[in-house]
Amino acid sequence: MTEKEFLRQIWRPHDTITTTDNVPGKVLGVSFTTKSVRALISGAPEWVRCDLIESHSTARGGDADEVALIDELQKKLSFANERIELLQEHAREMEEKLSRNYAGDLLKNVNIILATAAEKKKRIEKLEGCMQQIAATLEKMGVCVKQEETIEKED
Numbered sequence: 001m002t003e004k005e006f007l008r009q010i011w012r013p014h015d016t017i018t019t020t021d022n023v024p025g026k027v028l029g030v031s032f033t034t035k036s037v038r039a040l041i042s043g044a045p046e047w048v049r050c051d052l053i054e055s056h057s058t059a060r061g062g063d064a065d066e067v068a069l070i071d072e073l074q075k076k077l078s079f080a081n082e083r084i085e086l087l088q089e090h091a092r093e094m095e096e097k098l099s100r101n102y103a104g105d106l107l108k109n110v111n112i113i114l115a116t117a118a119e120k121k122k123r124i125e126k127l128e129g130c131m132q133q134i135a136a137t138l139e140k141m142g143v144c145v146k147q148e149e150t151i152e153k154e155d
Contacts, residue, residue, distance in 0.1 A: 006035050006050035010069060014059040020052050027056075 025039035
């Protein structure tokens, strides 16, 4: 690993390194002034210069290069932004639904039904009143009311 690559790495405790001899090690500390890593290699801690480091990975096994980490974070950020846009759109739709006055619409329809029912009731009462007046007039004229009684029995 060159000095430039060493400085571009993001070093954390418990990261793993592999030396040029293919010996794995666990990072304990980093010295940027000497460009070396204190690592636990074969059970003993020792300082390893950047020239002797073959590879470096994070404790989770990911790439420790800051450019790769930035790319990964940008992907996560773009995914999060898309998710935020979808959630904002959903929130706008929900606000539109809430802003609509469903209770007012229902109350309006109930009032229309009540007004229509009252109007029909008045018409039926007028019809019954007219029928009574016709029956009373027929009685005065002396016409047999038996036809009306037979009509009522048929209903």
